[in-house]
Amino acid sequence: MSEHPANLNIPASPSSPAESAAGSLPSMLDQPALAPQRSPLSGEEHPATCPLSIHDMTVAYHRKPVLWGIDYNAPPGKLIAIVGPNGAGKSTLIKAVLNLVPKISGEAMFFGEPYRRQRGRVGYVPQRSSVDWDFPVNALDVVTMGLYRQIGWFRPVTKKWRQRAMRALVRVGMQDFARRQISQLSGGQQQRVFLARALTQDADFYLMDEPFAGVDAATERAIVDVLRDLRSSGRTAMVVHHDLQTVPEYFDEVLLLNLRLIASGPVSEVFTPENLRATYGGKLALLDQVGHRMTMSGEKG
Amino acid sequence: MTARQQFTRRTIVCVAAILLSVPAGTPATAAESDSGTLLRVLTLQDYNTRVVLSGTLLLGVTAGLVGTFTLLRRQALVGDVVSHAALPGVAVAFLAGELTAPGSGRSLGWLLMGAALSGTLAVIAISLLRRFTPIRPDAALAAVLGVFFGLGTALFKTVQELPSGNQAGLQTMILGSAATMTAGDVRLIATAAVVTLLVTLFLFKELSILCFDEQTAAAQGWPVLLLDLCLTGLVVAVTVIGLQSVGILMVALLITPPSAARFWTDRLSRMAVLAIVIGGCSAVAGCLVSATVPKLAGGPTIVLAGSLCFGVSLLFGTERGLLLKWLRQRRNTNRIGRDDLIRAMFEIVESRIAQVDEPSAKNLSAIAVQTDELLGKRHWSRQRLLGLIARAERDAMIRMDSDSGWRFTRDGARIARDTVRNHRLWELYLITHAHIPPSHVDRDADFSEHGLDPQAVEELEQLLAQKAASGVPPSPHPVESGELPVGSRE
Numbered sequence: 049m050s051e052h053p054a055n056l057n058i059p060a061s062p063s064s065p066a067e068s069a070a071g072s073l074p075s076m077l078d079q080p081a082l083a084p085q086r087s088p089l090s091g092e093e094h095p096a097t098c099p100l101s102i103h104d105m106t107v108a109y110h111r112k113p114v115l116w117g118i119d120y121n122a123p124p125g126k127l128i129a130i131v132g133p134n135g136a137g138k139s140t141l142i143k144a145v146l147n148l149v150p151k152i153s154g155e156a157m158f159f160g161e162p163y164r165r166q167r168g169r170v171g172y173v174p175q176r177s178s179v180d181w182d183f184p185v186n187a188l189d190v191v192t193m194g195l196y197r198q199i200g201w202f203r204p205v206t207k208k209w210r211q212r213a214m215r216a217l218v219r220v221g222m223q224d225f226a227r228r229q230i231s232q233l234s235g236g237q238q239q240r241v242f243l244a245r246a247l248t249q250d251a252d253f254y255l256m257d258e259p260f261a262g263v264d265a266a267t268e269r270a271i272v273d274v275l276r277d278l279r280s281s282g283r284t285a286m287v288v289h290h291d292l293q294t295v296p297e298y299f300d301e302v303l304l305l306n307l308r309l310i311a312s313g314p315v316s317e318v319f320t321p322e323n324l325r326a327t328y329g330g331k332l333a334l335l336d337q338v339g340h341r342m343t344m345s346g347e348k349g
Numbered sequence: 350m351t352a353r354q355q356f357t358r359r360t361i362v363c364v365a366a367i368l369l370s371v372p373a374g375t376p377a378t379a380a381e382s383d384s385g386t387l388l389r390v391l392t393l394q395d396y397n398t399r400v401v402l403s404g405t406l407l408l409g410v411t412a413g414l415v416g417t418f419t420l421l422r423r424q425a426l427v428g429d430v431v432s433h434a435a436l437p438g439v440a441v442a443f444l445a446g447e448l449t450a451p452g453s454g455r456s457l458g459w460l461l462m463g464a465a466l467s468g469t470l471a472v473i474a475i476s477l478l479r480r481f482t483p484i485r486p487d488a489a490l491a492a493v494l495g496v497f498f499g500l501g502t503a504l505f506k507t508v509q510e511l512p513s514g515n516q517a518g519l520q521t522m523i524l525g526s527a528a529t530m531t532a533g534d535v536r537l538i539a540t541a542a543v544v545t546l547l548v549t550l551f552l553f554k555e556l557s558i559l560c561f562d563e564q565t566a567a568a569q570g571w572p573v574l575l576l577d578l579c580l581t582g583l584v585v586a587v588t589v590i591g592l593q594s595v596g597i598l599m600v601a602l603l604i605t606p607p608s609a610a611r612f613w614t615d616r617l618s619r620m621a622v623l624a625i626v627i628g629g630c631s632a633v634a635g636c637l638v639s640a641t642v643p644k645l646a647g648g649p650t651i652v653l654a655g656s657l658c659f660g661v662s663l664l665f666g667t668e669r670g671l672l673l674k675w676l677r678q679r680r681n682t683n684r685i686g687r688d689d690l691i692r693a694m695f696e697i698v699e700s701r702i703a704q705v706d707e708p709s710a711k712n713l714s715a716i717a718v719q720t721d722e723l724l725g726k727r728h729w730s731r732q733r734l735l736g737l738i739a740r741a742e743r744d745a746m747i748r749m750d751s752d753s754g755w756r757f758t759r760d761g762a763r764i765a766r767d768t769v770r771n772h773r774l775w776e777l778y779l780i781t782h783a784h785i786p787p788s789h790v791d792r793d794a795d796f797s798e799h800g801l802d803p804q805a806v807e808e809l810e811q812l813l814a815q816k817a818a819s820g821v822p823p824s825p826h827p828v829e830s831g832e833l834p835v836g837s838r839e
Contacts, residue, residue, distance in 0.1 A: 146568050164570065172568045179562045183421065184617045193558050197569040202551045229615040245565075 096160035099124055099253035099284040100145060105154030107137070107144045114140045116308045118154070122253075123301060125282050127275050129289040129315075132305035133328050138288045139175065141305065142255045146172060158253065167197070171251035173242050175258050181231045187241045188226040191216050194248035216244040219277075221270050236267030243271060254278065254285040261290060272298055295319060398640060401527050404535035405594050405632040405651070407542040409602060412591060413628025414549050415583045416603040417610070417621045421560040422580060426487075429600035430475065430494045431468040431588040436501025436597070438467025439522050440508050447511070457534045457593060460522070464589045471497050472581050525596025525648020527636045534593060541590045545583055556580060557617055594636070596648035602628060605655040612666025627662075631655035683740065690737045691746065691765040692772060693726035694718050694755065713762040717754025 094101045100122040107115040115137040122128055130138045143149045145156035147163055158166040171194075191213040192205055199209055217223050220240040225233060230241065239259055246254060259271050275298065278285055286303075289295060295302060295315060302319050304310040304327040311323045419428060442463025446454030453459065471493050478489040508519060521529055530538070549556070558566045559576045567573045584603070591599040610623035635651030664671050698716045724734055738755065741747045746761035757765055 143564075148564055148567055167568075167570045170568075172565060174562070174564050174568075178564055183561050184611065184615050184620050185557075185561065186616065189617070190561070193561065193565070196554055196558055197571070199554070201555070203554075205554060 094157035094160045095121075097124055098122060098157075098160065100156065100158055100286065101160075102141075102145060102156045103154055105144060105156060106152045107140055107149060108152050109149075113152075114307065115144065115305075118309050120303060120309060120312055122284060122286060124284050125279060126284055126300040127279050127298065128284070128286045128301040128303060129295050129299040130286060130303045130305055131289055131292065131295060131327065132310075136306040136327075138305055139257050142172070142257055142286070142288065146170070146255065168249065169252040171246035171249045171254040173246045173254065173256040173259055176235065176239050176242060176261070178257075181233075181238060183230065186227050186229050187222060187233065187237075188213055188217065190230060190241050191244045191248060194245035198249075213244075213248055216247040217241075219247055220244045220274060221266075234264065236263035239263050240267055240270055243274060247274070252283050254283065254287075256285060256287045258288045258290060260287075260294075292324070397532075400532050400535050401530055401594075401640075402633055402636055404530060404538050404542075405527050405636045406629050407539050407546075408587075408591050408594060409606075409628035409630070409632025409651075410625045411542040411546045411549075411628075412587050412599070412602045412632075413606040413610075413624035413626070414546060414621055415580075415587045416605075416628070417607040417617075417624045418549070418556045418560055418580055419584055420604055420607045420611075421557075421617075424580075424584070425600070425604045426490050427472065427475070427581065428584050428588050428603040430471050430490055430497070431585050432592065432597050432599040433494050433501070434471030434497035435464035435468045435589055435592055436522065437497055437504050438463035438465070438470075438501075439519060439592070440501060440504035441467070443508055443519060444504070444511075458537055460519075461537075461589050461592065464522075464592055465585055467497065468585045468589060469582075472585065521596070522592050523597050524646040525592070525594050525598070525651070526639075527594035527647040527651075528640060530593060538590045538593065541586060545586045545590075548579070549583055552576070552579060553621075594647055595632075595651050596646075598648055598652045601652040601655055602632065605652075605659045606631065609655075609659040609662035609666075611668075612662040612670050613668055615668050627655070627658045631658055686733075686737045687741060687744075687746070688768050688772070689727060689729070690723070690734070690741055691757075691761065692769055693723050694747070694757070695765045695769050697722055697726065698757070713765070714757040714759060717750060717756050719754050723755070 094103070098121050100120070102118050102120045105115060105118040106113060118141065130141065132138050140149060144151050145158075145163065156163065158170050163170065188210060192210055194216070195209050195212060196205075199205060214223065214226060217226055220243050222237060222240050222244060225237060225241075230238060233241065239261075243256070243259060246256075260268055263271070275285055275287070279300075287299070289299070296319060299315055301313065302315050303312040304318065304323055306327045306329075310327045311318045416428070419425060439460050440463075442460050443454040445463075446456070446459050474493045474496075475489050478484050478492065479486055482489075484492070505519060555571060555576055556579075558569075558571065559573060559580070563573055566576070587603060588599045591602060595602050606628035607620060607624040609627050610620045613623055614620050631654035632651050635654040636647060638654070639645045639647040639650045662670065665673075667673065695713075697718050698713055701716050702712055720734070720738070723738075724731060729737075738747070741761070742749070745758055746764060747755045748758055749755060
């Protein structure tokens with residue numbers, strides 16, 4: 049929260065300042081003269097400045113498609129919300145790009161390279177419900193697990209690593225709970241422990257699966273602070289988010305998802321009632337209110 | 350606090366270790382006639398006893414460590430399937446050995462190889478069933494176990510009918526018999542156990558992340574499938590090398606020690622150490638008992654020793670033992686009862702004082718409340734109320750004076766004020782912040798501890814602080830008048 053970006057061990061990716069290249073990409077695609085829009089030149093499709101570029105990705109469980117033909121380039125240095133109804137494939141999107149579930153077709157590149165070559169620069173915060181919180185470890189142990197890959201095969205966890213994990217716990221305001229068994233933490237505190245585990249990696253790009261689900265107010269603030277902290281040091285975060293009301297407040301960009309990509313872009317342009325209705329199928333009357341409020345605040349601003 | 354906890358924990362561990370040695374001591378009466386043997390066994394004078402014991406000890410230690418991860422990976426039953434599925438392998442290995450060179454089928458190494466092979470086949474069958482059929486995992490385990498064990502018993506019958514098979518001693522593979530092990534057998538088993546132990550120790554960190562959070566392990570780039578195979582391989586190895594001394598119940602030695610250890614600790618490293626200690630102790634204790642009591646099979650004795658440890662841990666475990674749970678529950682019930690009582694009493698006193706003065710600690714304890722008034726205040730039985738009153742009196746929170754009414758003591762008044770204040774802040778909080786689900790707020794927590802920041806508490810206090818003099822805000826909802834029918838039951 050109060051941690052200054054200068055305290056971070058690794059400065060934001062050295063290869064990223066080529067913003068002009070990223071800026072030129074959309075304009076290039078706009079030109080109809082370049083007949084095949086999806087040029088075979090992979091360098092353009094998956095620029096190194098783009099934290100995540102997904103190209104024509106389809107995912108299916110058994111025979112039922114869960115995600116269909118996703119194309120998306122994540123803008124660097126932004127906070128991006130992934131929004132969509134239950135079963136829209138939000139978590140699957142994250143798992144598929146991380147190769148945790150198989151893709152039927154398409155590809156996902158991180159900073160222009162496949163995931164296996166950029167693991168160190170990508171942090172992952174899974175859903176809280178994905179693990180057994182009765183596991184015999186304390187908060188600090190869980191956070192230290194974020195460093196296991198850096199520690200390497202067969203090497204024991206030394207004090208040096210635990211101190212690094214402790215620093216991550218401080219960032220989410222959980223230092224007082226370091227020695228507490230994880231089942232004795234509240235839901236929000238567990239979520240902060242998960243966030244801290246990903247922060248130990250000091251990644252340039254974070255993927256978070258519903259970090260705001262079922263958390264207390266203090267945790268919500270702590271997570272938002274961390275996200276803003278990340279952004280101010282030039283990092284990017286893509287967050288599965290359920291609460292439509294807070295999307296404009298917390299995020300810069302939004303990705304509307306329902307089996308396919310409905311729309312993506314800056315919140316002010318894309319987070320419209322029409323797009324939301326297209327995403328949620330107009331089932332929710334509440335949506336109209338939210339959308340209405342959105343347009344009102346948009347007009348004001 | 351933590352130092353004291355650690356101390357108690359260690360003391361209790363020591364007690365458990367002593368209890369462990371009980372099974373080793375009990376046969377003293379049973380085998381009195383043969384006290385010479387007993388003494389020799391217990392003092393480890395026999396070379397043979399020493400060899401067998403050290404082999405079994407290593408086995409118990411390894412099983413405890415590997416079992417810790419198997420348990421945490423929720424694969425406790427895989428070991429069971431492996432030990433049952435080892436039988437057809439043993440029988441086939443024996444038959445094949447006898448066919449090629451009569452007499453060679455009885456070599457332990459050869460038999461264990463067969464056991465490992467069919468055990469592995471069973472594990473592969475399970476994962477194939479899980480992957481390619483809609484069968485649920487437990488059904489897959491049961492199906493594979495049934496097929497392999499059925500095959501195994503059928504083959505064993507065949508083997509026994511062979512002229513050379515009758516005396517082959519394959520029966521020990523079912524019940525286990527440490528005493529029949531030769532020094533060569535022990536050397537083989539010990540080597541395998543040490544290798545298994547070392548592999549598990551080296552993979553400690555890797556296996557723990559696999560067991561806790563497979564997805565994150567995969568995202569970090571750990572070869573999850575390979576690690577999983579490793580763990581299964583370790584289970585197969587431990588089960589197979591345990592066949593000779595423990596037999597088909599090997600799964601008990603694999604799972605019982607870590608399950609018992611879990612009752613004493615919440616840390617993986619300590620759980621592993623404890624599981625190793627318990628596993629080693631049960632193996633040795635069981636082995637000694639079966640060595641001193643004639644005709645007592647080794648395997649079941651080892652398993653029973655482990656079960657004894659489990660029972661003791663289940664009852665007295667310092668982290669999640671039943672006794673501890675019961676004590677906590679009782680303390681909690683008592684506290685809720687006490688809070689109910691003093692709140693009811695406070696509200697009665699408060700309503701009387703309000704007409705006269707402000708409820709300071711002094712005049713809070715000036716007013717006497719009748720038992721029947723309290724009875725009408727809530728839906729509690731007279732019996733329960735009297736119990737609560739007795740307890741509160743014992744804790745010097747309330748006292749009875751000559752006018753046969755209950756009054757707060759000075760301390761009681763203070764505690765009552767704090768309790769009521771906290772309760773009312775909570776109620777107000779839940780009313781004003783109703784959009785926050787109450788399940789996300791810890792009722793027991795002090796306001797400032799977590800869930801709410803000091804600013805919010807201050808805000809709430811201001812909201813409530815109309816009657817600031819006593820520090821106790823008025824209840825945000827109408828307080829029940831206390832005129833419920835007397836004697837109403839819960």
